[in-house]
Amino acid sequence: MSQRHVVINGRRIGPEEPPYIVAELSGNHNGDIGRAxxxxxAAKAAGADAVKLQTYTADTITIDHDGPEFQLQGGLWHGRRLYELYEEAHTPWDWHPRLFEHARSMGIDIFSSPFDPTAVEFLQELDAPAFKIASFELVDIPLIDQCARTGKPIIMSTGLASPTEITEAVSAAKAAGDGGVILLHCTSGYPTPPEEMNLRTLPHLAQAHDVVPGLSDHTLGVTVSIAAVALGACFIEKHFTLSRADGGVDSDFSLEPHELERLVKESREAWLAMGSVRYEDVPSEAASRDCRRSLYVVADVAAGEAFTPANVRSIRPGHGLPPKHLPEILTKTASRKLSRGQALDWSMVG
Structure with a gap:
C-alpha cells in the first residue's frame, strides 16, 4: 500500500507502527458523566491509544416519529424507536469539553464521530485530532467532505457499504483534504458472528483504495481483532464498557477492561510477530542449531571397514555431515579407526 501512514495527534498509524487501539465509549456511559x-x-490503564465518542443528539440524527420506518426490526434493539434509542445513547454535548480535557490530562487521544454539520463545527472548536465516519454515514458525502476539509485525518467504517459507495466515500475524503484516510473493514451486526467478518477483505480494501487499513470490530472477544492485525490492520476499534453486567445500549458487544488490556497486548504481539520476510537465523534459534540431525558413527568402525546403516546413522545432534550425504557415505570406507559417538566428517571417509 503506498499510503504508508496517517498521523493522529503526533502518533503515526501504519504498517510500520504497532496497531492503534481505540476504545469506543458510545452510549456505555449510561447517562453518567462520572462513568464516562x-x-x-480504564481505557488508559488498559493501554488503549484513544477513546472515541459519538457526537449527536436525537434531533440531529433522526426525528421524533412513530412511523414503522422509525422503529428497529431485528437485532439487539428490536422494537425500539430510533428517537428513543438515540435519546438514551447520546453523549450530551456539554460533557464534551470536560471529557476532552480529562482524556488529554490522562495522556490518551480523544476524538469523535460527528453525525451532522453542527457536530463537525463543534468538534473543530474542541480541536479534535481526527474525525470518524460511522458505517451508516458512509453514504453522506457532504458530511465526509466537511470533515476532510478540516485537514484532519478521516477514519471511515465500511459496514453495509457497496464497493461503489466505498469508492465514492474515499474519493470524496481524498479530494477535500490531505489529512489521510484510515478505512475500517466493518460488518454492521450487533454483535457480529466471526464467520460473517470476512477478514480477507481487509488487505483488499487497503490495496484497492490506497489507504491505511483497520477494523471496526463488533464481534465478541478479541480473537477477530488479533487476526485482523495479522492481515495488516493498523487501527482497531472496539466498543468498551466497565462491565457488561451494568447494562447499556452497547454493553452486550463491548469489551471489559481486562479484555481491552488483552487486546492491546496480544494485538501488538501479533504485529511484532509479523516481522519481515526472513530466512536467516534469529538470536532465539542459536541454541537450537546444534540439535539438528547429522551423520554420526553409531558403532565402532575399523580402518578400511565399509560404512553401513549399522555403523553410521542420521541422528541428533548436528555436528556431523548433513544427512543428505548418507547415500554417498554408505558407498565408502573408513579412512581410520572410528569410535561410536564421533561426528562424521569428510576426513574420516576413505
Whole structure:
C-alpha cells in the first residue's frame, strides 16, 4: 500500500507502527458523566491509544416519529424507536469539553464521530485530532467532505457499504483534504458472528483504495481483532464498557477492561510477530542449531571397514555431515579407526 501512514495527534498509524487501539465509549456511559470519566481512565490503564465518542443528539440524527420506518426490526434493539434509542445513547454535548480535557490530562487521544454539520463545527472548536465516519454515514458525502476539509485525518467504517459507495466515500475524503484516510473493514451486526467478518477483505480494501487499513470490530472477544492485525490492520476499534453486567445500549458487544488490556497486548504481539520476510537465523534459534540431525558413527568402525546403516546413522545432534550425504557415505570406507559417538566428517571417509 503506498499510503504508508496517517498521523493522529503526533502518533503515526501504519504498517510500520504497532496497531492503534481505540476504545469506543458510545452510549456505555449510561447517562453518567462520572462513568464516562471512569471509562476514559480504564481505557488508559488498559493501554488503549484513544477513546472515541459519538457526537449527536436525537434531533440531529433522526426525528421524533412513530412511523414503522422509525422503529428497529431485528437485532439487539428490536422494537425500539430510533428517537428513543438515540435519546438514551447520546453523549450530551456539554460533557464534551470536560471529557476532552480529562482524556488529554490522562495522556490518551480523544476524538469523535460527528453525525451532522453542527457536530463537525463543534468538534473543530474542541480541536479534535481526527474525525470518524460511522458505517451508516458512509453514504453522506457532504458530511465526509466537511470533515476532510478540516485537514484532519478521516477514519471511515465500511459496514453495509457497496464497493461503489466505498469508492465514492474515499474519493470524496481524498479530494477535500490531505489529512489521510484510515478505512475500517466493518460488518454492521450487533454483535457480529466471526464467520460473517470476512477478514480477507481487509488487505483488499487497503490495496484497492490506497489507504491505511483497520477494523471496526463488533464481534465478541478479541480473537477477530488479533487476526485482523495479522492481515495488516493498523487501527482497531472496539466498543468498551466497565462491565457488561451494568447494562447499556452497547454493553452486550463491548469489551471489559481486562479484555481491552488483552487486546492491546496480544494485538501488538501479533504485529511484532509479523516481522519481515526472513530466512536467516534469529538470536532465539542459536541454541537450537546444534540439535539438528547429522551423520554420526553409531558403532565402532575399523580402518578400511565399509560404512553401513549399522555403523553410521542420521541422528541428533548436528555436528556431523548433513544427512543428505548418507547415500554417498554408505558407498565408502573408513579412512581410520572410528569410535561410536564421533561426528562424521569428510576426513574420516576413505
Amino acid at each position: 470519566f471512569a471509562l476514559i481512565d
